[in-house]
Amino acid sequence: MRMKRWSVLLLSLSLALTVTACGGGNAKNTEPQANGANNAGDKPAAEQVTLKLSTWQTDAKAQWSKIIPEFEKEHPNIKVELDLLNEKGDSVASMQKLDLMAASNDQLDIVELPYTNYTQRADIGLFEPLDDYIAKDGYKYEDEYLVDTQVNGKIYALPSSMQRWFIILNKSMLDEAGLPVPTDWTWKDFEQYAKTLTKGEGAEKRFGAYLHNWPDYFQLQLMSKPSDNTFLKNDGTSNAKDPLLKLNLEMMKRMMYEDKSANPYEDIISQKLAYRNQYFNGLAAMLPIGDWMVAESGGTDAIPATFETVFAPLPKLEGESQHYSPVQPTYMAVASKSKNKEAAYQFVRWYTSQGLEIGGRVFSGWAKSDTDKLVDTIVNSSKDPSKINVESLKYTMKNSAPGSASVPAKYADEAKNVVIPEAELYLMNKQDIDKTIDSIDQKITEVVNNN
Structure with a gap:
């Protein structure tokens, strides 16, 4: 096919x-072309x-x-x-x-x-x-x-x-839990925040974080690298053996099934959960997402904003001094x-x-x-600017260094898509992590070789 x-x-x-x-x-x-109808002193008409x-x-x-x-x-x-x-x-x-x-x-x-x-x-x-x-x-x-x-x-x-990518957070939920707006944090800190922010049980349970079923979420920790920060290395070959891919999948599974601080993966699939609904309806306190959500944090006609959103850089890797974001x-x-x-x-x-x-x-x-000026423009053009915390947004944009990346290979989408079924098998406990990583690497390499 x-x-x-x-x-x-x-x-x-x-x-x-x-x-x-x-x-x-x-x-x-x-x-401009000469026009014979013009007077001699006129400029030619374009x-x-x-x-x-x-x-x-x-x-x-x-x-x-x-x-x-x-x-x-x-x-x-x-x-x-x-x-x-x-x-x-x-x-x-x-x-x-x-x-x-x-x-x-x-x-x-x-x-x-x-x-x-x-x-x-x-x-x-x-x-x-x-x-x-x-x-x-x-x-x-x-x-x-x-x-x-x-x-x-x-x-x-x-x-x-x-x-660019960052984390958006519900300010009222942070205040309720006594947590500061993150400015310098790691993925371990992110997990701890998610556990602390989780509250309640059943249909009304509030999860600390929502991790959607896009391939981007399978590579979140890779995205915190300064380079080689996707499923493909900058040279176009498989990046599946990078230890961070394994660590990230393990983090997702731990949050979903051990800490129960993120929605179980089968619920995301079976209930067709939407990240906007989960966040804006107060069912998730944090959401890793791209910067198209800045303006939407002020609400839309479909989903009004009822609380203030704050922003934090994508968590940095252990031992790394800088926060990075993929561009x-x-x-x-x-x-x-x-x-x-x-x-x-x-x-x-x-x-x-x-x-x-x-x-x-x-x-x-x-x-x-001018990033600061553009932040002001984006916020002021939103439906309700009062729901967007400008100070944390400007801090996040200034303190998220762009990760280097070459122009994506023409088979980048194909390589990304072969990751999904293998990652899902692991997250739903149908395949162990080592088999998952080996299978992802094999399938990406096949895509590379076929192209």
């Missing part, structure tokens, strides 16, 4: 390249172009309705139309639609992609190399952006939002089949520097971004 799926993907992307090759010579010039911005991110999440008009004010000859690839913001369904669009006559100009969906599409030529545009602009990439986006030695995208950017690229590449690049560069901050919802991958 997997081979069939990849065959379809490769076929569609091959067709996309054919379309690109045939249409690449028709690029419009967005520089040609009007319309670009499509193809993304999975909804307006509610990314605030395109605020951002795009500001760009159009600064670039009156360029109109940008939002092309939402999926109404629900489903990134998987959106990437499937993108591949079909690339193989058709659909207009593609600006493309935004999630973290692990970039490399394989850059690798087969879906995007325009940006090196010449950057050289023409006269800046050094490494001075402007926090992560490297090179694929095969070329830059095919600029990083837009930059996702997972989204990528914004110029489609190689675009007929208005120069104009598309102008938007990409503008958005990934000053433009993203206008939306006030996510953190930036631009090295010159």
Whole structure:
């Protein structure tokens, strides 16, 4: 089944390249053009172009309705139309639609992609190399952006939002338990906090922490490393034998079944628990999560915030002096089949520097971004800013060093997915830890070799 799926993907992307090759010579010039109707002293009129911005991110999440008009004010000859690839913001369904669009006559100009969906599409030529545009602009990439986006030695995208991880905590529950807001803590401290914060029994039980069934939670302690901090090492090989993966799975099982300070794994699966509901409904005191939850900590229309949320860095490893957080950017690229590449690049560069901050919802991958100012913008744009503890958030952002990571391998998602069934067997007591680690390593290595 997997081979069939990849065959379809490769076929569609091959067709996309054919379309690109045939249409690449028709690029419009967005520089001002002479207009014979103008008087001799008038400036030449700029040609009007319309670009499509193809993304999975909804307006509610990314605030395109605020951002795009500001760009159009600064670039009156360029109109940008939002092309939402999926109404629900489903990134998987959106990437499937993108591949079909690339193989058709659909207009593609600006493309935004999630973290692990970039490399394989850059690798087969879906995007325009940006090196010449950057050289023409006269800046050094490494001075402007926090992560490297090179694929095969070329830059095919600029990083837009930059996702970091931390722990969010219910302030009233901390106060009730007499616990301070963590500022310098380890994973052992995290476990102790979870035990102390656990309260009650039965359906109304409050767990100290909620650990969701995403693969990210299986690698939480790996994420606290300065490098080689995912299931794959930076060189693209299996990282399953890192002792921290074993330690993290053991921590999860201990919290779920010995300390009973986190929801049992079978309950998460069978009851289809949602992390937002568990945290905002007061059923979990702590939640490791990404920074998209900053704005949501002020509540949403679906789930209002009824308590103050405080923030703490992702716990550090034993013996480590620094708190680290993985950085997972989204990528914004110029489609190689675009007929208005120069104009598309102008938007990409503008958005990934000053433009993203206008939306006030996510953190930036631009090295010159003012983090404190952006925190204030994000908090003030939330539904109820009083429910977000700004002091702890600013501390967490300043004291979480970004872990280094190369551009994810094109098979990163596939490698992540093979971990799930093996980790689940261990957590539900159907396989011991050593067999689990060996099986994960074997399956990831098979994915690497097959790619």
